[in-house]
Amino acid sequence: MAKKQVNPTRMELTKLKKKLVTATRGHKLLKDKRDELMRQFLELVRENKDLREKVEAGIQAANKNFVLARAGMSDEVLNVALMIPKQEVFLTLDHKNVMSVDIPVFEYQTKTPDSNDIYSYGFAFTSSDLDDSIKSLQDIFPDMLKLAEVEKACQLMASEIEKTRRRVNALEHVMIPELRENIKYIVMKLDENERSTQIRLMKVKDMMLEQAHHYKEKEQMV
Amino acid sequence: MYRIAIMGDRDSIYGFAALGIATYPVSDKEEAVKTLKFLAESSFAVIYTTEALYTEIADVIETYSEGLVPAVIPVPGVHGNNGIGIAKVRKSVERAVGSDIIFNNEN
Numbered sequence: 001m002a003k004k005q006v007n008p009t010r011m012e013l014t015k016l017k018k019k020l021v022t023a024t025r026g027h028k029l030l031k032d033k034r035d036e037l038m039r040q041f042l043e044l045v046r047e048n049k050d051l052r053e054k055v056e057a058g059i060q061a062a063n064k065n066f067v068l069a070r071a072g073m074s075d076e077v078l079n080v081a082l083m084i085p086k087q088e089v090f091l092t093l094d095h096k097n098v099m100s101v102d103i104p105v106f107e108y109q110t111k112t113p114d115s116n117d118i119y120s121y122g123f124a125f126t127s128s129d130l131d132d133s134i135k136s137l138q139d140i141f142p143d144m145l146k147l148a149e150v151e152k153a154c155q156l157m158a159s160e161i162e163k164t165r166r167r168v169n170a171l172e173h174v175m176i177p178e179l180r181e182n183i184k185y186i187v188m189k190l191d192e193n194e195r196s197t198q199i200r201l202m203k204v205k206d207m208m209l210e211q212a213h214h215y216k217e218k219e220q221m222v
Numbered sequence: 223m224y225r226i227a228i229m230g231d232r233d234s235i236y237g238f239a240a241l242g243i244a245t246y247p248v249s250d251k252e253e254a255v256k257t258l259k260f261l262a263e264s265s266f267a268v269i270y271t272t273e274a275l276y277t278e279i280a281d282v283i284e285t286y287s288e289g290l291v292p293a294v295i296p297v298p299g300v301h302g303n304n305g306i307g308i309a310k311v312r313k314s315v316e317r318a319v320g321s322d323i324i325f326n327n328e329n
Contacts, residue, residue, distance in 0.1 A: 049324060091224040111242065159288070
């Protein structure tokens, strides 16, 4: 690992120690966040998968009916029948906060409360296959909306999980080891400095004593 | 107040008009991109597209994946299902977990 140059000073040491505490705390929090997000995501994604299978099957069934309807009617009649829809759908958007990820919640209202208003035509000139297919679409519609909600939530959560995971890994494998190493380096350097100061003092003391009492000369005289 | 739109080839989407969903038939890629941009800037919270169209303009759709709305959702068209919808779910699992653990045991 490319080691960053740090000043072996006490101030730097205090700073690094504080940083390490923050990093460790952040790492723990982010890890918890990741785990909880993951739990919720897995629940949601299972729902997403089931819904998608259901919606796909439903739309395919409806499409079969539509093909039949088209076969039984001329294009003009069909166009006229569906030209002006009677019904209209509106959405209200709310959002839910899941571990700091905003996920959408859709609520739908129809313009008219009558569920039969999906048939925007008189029944005289259209085949009953058209009625069937529109009915089957209407049946699947709440699930389609739910699918939109869940799928969007899954997307958003997946990207948040990815981000969180990267942060956790960066902290765990880069930041924290680097800080630890730097702290160790500073501590060792400071200890070394202290030892060398101590030795120097001892040496100086010896020299001063020697000067004052002339031990060596006395030794020689004896 | 938001609305719902569906875009794709006409045959696949005209039935949704009856439900009150705004239908936008598109036939080629440029038109689709233009329509998508228009829809995303208007008040459409959910935009369904046929799977075939979704595959074609996936890179443009990707730019809307970060925001809360619009949710662009692929649905099968009249020509059937090319699997992009499930593939997308699988991709988000892979992105989040690192490997595919939901669909693994099915293949």
